[in-house]
Amino acid sequence: MINRNPQLDENGALQHLLTTEGLPVSILLHILDTAESFVGVTERDVKKIPLLRGKSIFNLFFESSTRTRTTFEIAAKRLSADVINLNIAVSAQSKGETLLDTVDNLSAMNADMFVVRHAQSGAAHLIAKHVRSDIHVINAGDGSHAHPTQALLDMFTIRRYKHDFRNLRVAIIGDILHSRVARSQIHALTTLGVPEVRVIAPKTLLPKMVERLGVHVYHDMAKGLKDVDVLMMLRLQNERMKGANLPSAEEYFKYYGLTAEKLSLARRDAIVMHPGPMNRGVEIDSAVADGKQSVILPQVTFGIAVRMAVMSILTGNQV
Amino acid sequence: MRIHIKNGRFIDPRNDIDSIQDIFIAKGKVVGIGEVPVEFQASRIIDAQSLIVCPGLVDLSVRLREPGLEYKATLESEMNAAVAGGVTSIACPPDTDPPLDEPGLVEMLKHRAKNLNQAHVYPIGALTQGLKGERLTEMAELNDAGCVVFGQPDGLLPNLRVLMQAMRYASTFNFSVWLRPQEISLTGDGVAHDGEVATRLGLLTIPVCAETIAISNIILLTKETGVKVHLCRISSAEGLTMIRAAKQQGLPITCDVTINHLHLSDMDIGFFDSNCHLMPPLRGFEDRDALRQGLLNGTIDAICSDHAPVDEDAKLLPFGQSDIGATGVELLLPLTLKWGTEMHLSLPKMLAKITSEPARILGIDAGHLSVGSAADICIFDPDHYWKVTSSAILSQGKNTPFMGMELPGGIKYTLVNGHIVYEH
Numbered sequence: 001m002i003n004r005n006p007q008l009d010e011n012g013a014l015q016h017l018l019t020t021e022g023l024p025v026s027i028l029l030h031i032l033d034t035a036e037s038f039v040g041v042t043e044r045d046v047k048k049i050p051l052l053r054g055k056s057i058f059n060l061f062f063e064s065s066t067r068t069r070t071t072f073e074i075a076a077k078r079l080s081a082d083v084i085n086l087n088i089a090v091s092a093q094s095k096g097e098t099l100l101d102t103v104d105n106l107s108a109m110n111a112d113m114f115v116v117r118h119a120q121s122g123a124a125h126l127i128a129k130h131v132r133s134d135i136h137v138i139n140a141g142d143g144s145h146a147h148p149t150q151a152l153l154d155m156f157t158i159r160r161y162k163h164d165f166r167n168l169r170v171a172i173i174g175d176i177l178h179s180r181v182a183r184s185q186i187h188a189l190t191t192l193g194v195p196e197v198r199v200i201a202p203k204t205l206l207p208k209m210v211e212r213l214g215v216h217v218y219h220d221m222a223k224g225l226k227d228v229d230v231l232m233m234l235r236l237q238n239e240r241m242k243g244a245n246l247p248s249a250e251e252y253f254k255y256y257g258l259t260a261e262k263l264s265l266a267r268r269d270a271i272v273m274h275p276g277p278m279n280r281g282v283e284i285d286s287a288v289a290d291g292k293q294s295v296i297l298p299q300v301t302f303g304i305a306v307r308m309a310v311m312s313i314l315t316g317n318q319v
Numbered sequence: 320m321r322i323h324i325k326n327g328r329f330i331d332p333r334n335d336i337d338s339i340q341d342i343f344i345a346k347g348k349v350v351g352i353g354e355v356p357v358e359f360q361a362s363r364i365i366d367a368q369s370l371i372v373c374p375g376l377v378d379l380s381v382r383l384r385e386p387g388l389e390y391k392a393t394l395e396s397e398m399n400a401a402v403a404g405g406v407t408s409i410a411c412p413p414d415t416d417p418p419l420d421e422p423g424l425v426e427m428l429k430h431r432a433k434n435l436n437q438a439h440v441y442p443i444g445a446l447t448q449g450l451k452g453e454r455l456t457e458m459a460e461l462n463d464a465g466c467v468v469f470g471q472p473d474g475l476l477p478n479l480r481v482l483m484q485a486m487r488y489a490s491t492f493n494f495s496v497w498l499r500p501q502e503i504s505l506t507g508d509g510v511a512h513d514g515e516v517a518t519r520l521g522l523l524t525i526p527v528c529a530e531t532i533a534i535s536n537i538i539l540l541t542k543e544t545g546v547k548v549h550l551c552r553i554s555s556a557e558g559l560t561m562i563r564a565a566k567q568q569g570l571p572i573t574c575d576v577t578i579n580h581l582h583l584s585d586m587d588i589g590f591f592d593s594n595c596h597l598m599p600p601l602r603g604f605e606d607r608d609a610l611r612q613g614l615l616n617g618t619i620d621a622i623c624s625d626h627a628p629v630d631e632d633a634k635l636l637p638f639g640q641s642d643i644g645a646t647g648v649e650l651l652l653p654l655t656l657k658w659g660t661e662m663h664l665s666l667p668k669m670l671a672k673i674t675s676e677p678a679r680i681l682g683i684d685a686g687h688l689s690v691g692s693a694a695d696i697c698i699f700d701p702d703h704y705w706k707v708t709s710s711a712i713l714s715q716g717k718n719t720p721f722m723g724m725e726l727p728g729g730i731k732y733t734l735v736n737g738h739i740v741y742e743h
Contacts, residue, residue, distance in 0.1 A: 098632065098636070099635075099636060099637070100635055118637065120636075120637030120638070120640055121520055121521040121522050121591070121639060122522075122637045122638045122639070123637040125590050126591065126635070126637055130635075142521075142637075143521050143522075143637075143639070144521030144523075145520055145521035145522075146521070180521060183521055207517070207518035208513045208514070208518060208524065208526075209513075209514055209515040209517075210518055212518060213518065213519065
């Protein structure tokens with residue numbers, strides 16, 4: 001059976017943002033270009049434009065998150081939307097309400113958009129398939145599957161510093177297996193024409209068929225970082241030690257943690273990125289995180305502009 | 320009731336018959352094939368012109384969800400579904416609540432099923448008490464109550480010592496042991512094949528070696544204990560190679576494949592279609608193709624529906640949280656015909672996989688038709704295509720990956736013990 005890309009409407013326009021996979025390059029670039037126009041807004045004294053006035057945006061967080069939820073909230077408010085935050089991890093679902101019941105109830109409150117974070121891969125797709133056609137869904141992270149706005153803000157950051165995707169070597173380093181960020185980054189990078197995307201990790205932190213995503217696999221930082229223009233670090237969660245993925249945070253840091261010494265193997269003008277929150281001394285050394293090549297804080301700033309862009313494009317209310 | 324089935328194309332795979340012959344039925348038995356018995360007066364004539372008349376189908380895995388899981392489906396609904404699918408004998412796995420580990424429960428199920436006067440129900444007895452994999456069940460007593468074979472359901476293989484003892488004990492009475500090969504410690508919380516799709520979708524995986532390691536253990540224990548073993552629902556090409564080798568050594572091993580694994584691969588999960596959340600997981604193209612070939616060359620003995628009706632709401636969840644299983648007993652014939660046609664197989668050869676072969680594995684006198692045998696009969700139109708919709712399916716479970724597809728094989732009549740139990 002042929003399924004239409006569930007994020008696009010019948011005219012090929014963006015209806016939901018669920019994953020970067022399968023999105024045409026024109027849509028990715030349109031989001032990045034639109035975000036450029038919002039960066040100015042976020043730098044103004046009065047950081048508000050009335051594009052989404054009267055729209056209701058529900059932040060549906062089935063998994064707790066402060067940072068991502070906050071950036072979505074700020075983005076929506078700067079567009080003058082009404083934002084309702086629901087921390088469902090501690091409310092309805094614990095009373096036995098199903099995911100789709102929760103969504104139905106909120107839809108009945110005239111929601112225009114849902115921003116969804118869920119611990120299960122595919123949760124945002126399920127909601128997008130279920131809601132009325134005038135409601136938009138943004139995936140703010142589903143299980144190990146996708147985190148498209150994070151990947152888009154990463155692309156925005158790369159473009160800001162490196163200008164052209166088509167002559168870059170990009171390395172993604174760390175727990176690829178469990179990372180929704182890594183999957184979305186890989187699809188965005190390959191779609192935007194980055195000729196060489198590398199992943200660097202021990203074998204226990206790589207999905208079995210990762211090469212099929214179009215990446216080159218390295219297990220050794222010294223080899224993998226050679227001549228790289230962009231380093232995208234991933235967060236390592238403590239649970240990985242319990243699940244027999246790794247022996248210890250110390251050994252991981254020694255072999256895969258980013259130190260100034262390892263960074264020197266990359267190109268001299270390489271940039272260092274991290275989606276946050278960082279584990280200093282586990283995947284990244286403080287000297288690097290706070291160093292000259294780090295663009296970790298600009299990533300956060302651009303994240304707001306990118307999320308504003310996605311929201312305005314989805315609702316068709318653009319500058 | 321005396322029934323005369325006339326003008327039909329009679330196919331009996333076991334006796335290698337495929338010809339236009341009339342069938343005569345009286346007192347629940349076949350009393351004549353081709354020739355009208357003396358003084359036979361039909362009280363009902365079925366015109367089977369351009370229809371196939373064959374033994375009632377035998378399905379090796381149908382979950383009736385009783386006792387205990389009636390919210391998913393009831394005995395009534397699923398027994399209706401079975402005969403609507405032309406199925407007249409069904410083996411039901413012991414994973415009910417409570418499990419089928421006591422003679423009383425088995426007797427109750429048999430009794431309830433018998434009162435419905437539909438398909439014959441053959442409960443698979445639990446191999447261990449409470450299916451916990453610790454203590455053996457009273458297999459001989461359970462056999463008296465009606466269990467013909469013994470097994471453990473998905474993901475609950477006992478540790479190797481208990482398994483060996485259970486197999487040894489079962490072989491004492493010449494009972495066969497049915498197991499779905501899966502090494503639990505390698506399965507974890509996995510929900511999908513360890514392939515490209517799970518890599519893309521970020522789903523937790525079940526590697527092929529979870530199946531092959533279990534097959535290897537079971538083959539070695541079969542050698543050790545001499546028990547007859549049936550391996551249920553094989554999913555991988557590699558597993559199949561091991562089973563072929565074991566069969567060539569003359570070990571008493573048989574195996575089956577589900578209608579889902581015969582036609583689908585992990586690609587069918589698409590964008591997280593929870594109808595494809597099945598166990599074992601749908602594997603790669605190469606696996607599916609090996610299963611289709613293995614069935615053709617006889618490494619795989621039979622096809623089962625792996626009928627598992629699921630509550631609708633339990634599928635409206637993210638893939639990994641959705642219930643496992645699909646409805647299937649009404650799709651057994653259509654999907655067997657689809658496979659057989661695509662493999663250019665004759666009707667008798669494909670029907671053997673859902674009549675005589677599963678009957679042989681289950682050790683029951685069914686799946687064939689001769690004068691004197693019980694009149695369990697399926698009459699169908701092989702050229703009738705129908706669309707799988709929730710209203711076309713009688714099972715209470717409405718979830719299947721084949722929803723919306725047009726499939727061949729329309730059941731016209733199902734007879735059990737000479738009674739017309741389904742008519743369309």
